[in-house]
Amino acid sequence: MKVLLVFDFDNTIIDDNSDTRIVQCAPDKKLPMALQDSYQKGFWTEFMGRVFKYLGDEGVKEDEMRRTVISMPFTLGMVELFSFLRMNKDKFDCIIISDSNSVFIDWVLEAADFHDVFDNVFTNPAAFDNSGCLTVRNYHAHSCNRCPKNLCKNAVLVEFIEKQLEKGVRYARIVYIGDGGNDVCPVTFLRKNDVAMPRKGYTLHKTLARMSQNLEPIESSVVVWSSGVEIISHLQFLIKE
Ligand SMILES: [Mg+2]
Numbered sequence: 001m002k003v004l005l006v007f008d009f010d011n012t013i014i015d016d017n018s019d020t021r022i023v024q025c026a027p028d029k030k031l032p033m034a035l036q037d038s039y040q041k042g043f044w045t046e047f048m049g050r051v052f053k054y055l056g057d058e059g060v061k062e063d064e065m066r067r068t069v070i071s072m073p074f075t076l077g078m079v080e081l082f083s084f085l086r087m088n089k090d091k092f093d094c095i096i097i098s099d100s101n102s103v104f105i106d107w108v109l110e111a112a113d114f115h116d117v118f119d120n121v122f123t124n125p126a127a128f129d130n131s132g133c134l135t136v137r138n139y140h141a142h143s144c145n146r147c148p149k150n151l152c153k154n155a156v157l158v159e160f161i162e163k164q165l166e167k168g169v170r171y172a173r174i175v176y177i178g179d180g181g182n183d184v185c186p187v188t189f190l191r192k193n194d195v196a197m198p199r200k201g202y203t204l205h206k207t208l209a210r211m212s213q214n215l216e217p218i219e220s221s222v223v224v225w226s227s228g229v230e231i232i233s234h235l236q237f238l239i240k241e
């Protein structure tokens with residue numbers, strides 16, 4: 001049985017946030033105040049839709065956006081981790097679940113030639129329209145009240161596991177690698193055999209630490225990481241067991 005690796009994208013695979021990095025393309029590298037203030041909690045995708053519309057209206061071209069997105073660095077040790085996974089695809093399936101968008105993630109994976117490492121990417125679907133403006137839609141609708149309207153990463157993960165089961169694919173365990181607040185929901189549903197891998201010092205790590213202090217620990221084991229090389233070490237340990 002294979003191990004399923006679930007990756008977040010922003011601040012996990014890449015050492016930046018693609019949605020905030022793209023603002024570098026705006027005139028003076030910042031958004032007009034009215035646009036900045038238009039964000040409503042839980043409606044991030046709608047907000048990014050307005051940002052992309054603004055960039056399009058300002059004449060920012062696809063190629064400039066692409067160069068900005070692929071200039072973001074990978075997080076320390078991630079390139080090594082993906083090379084390790086590529087050599088061990090018989091032991092690992094890898095998916096990305098991200099609140100970024102399909103265009104940004106495609107650009108990054110393509111530029112670094114890492115598409116073959118990942119079996120599936122679940123994210124908000126995006127495309128350039130006829131006027132050259134990037135448009136983005138919500139990934140799905142769900143009924144989880146802990147997550148933003150457009151994406152519950154746990155719902156995506158549960159659905160993926162069910163689809164795999166229908167195909168006869170069962171996983172020995174799930175390893176979840178992430179950093180952010182929207183990674184908390186899927187991590188709390190992990191089981192005893194699974195591993196939550198929060199990035200050291202980031203929101204997911206802090207939230208899990210607070211939960212265990214409040215005596216509401218999660219079922220899975222928790223292994224904190226700062227570099228992809230530490231993730232390799234833990235995966236080597238898991239497949240030896
Ligand atoms: Mg993240």
Ligand SMILES: [Zn+2]
Nearest residue numbers: 144147152185
């Ligand atoms: Zn949720």
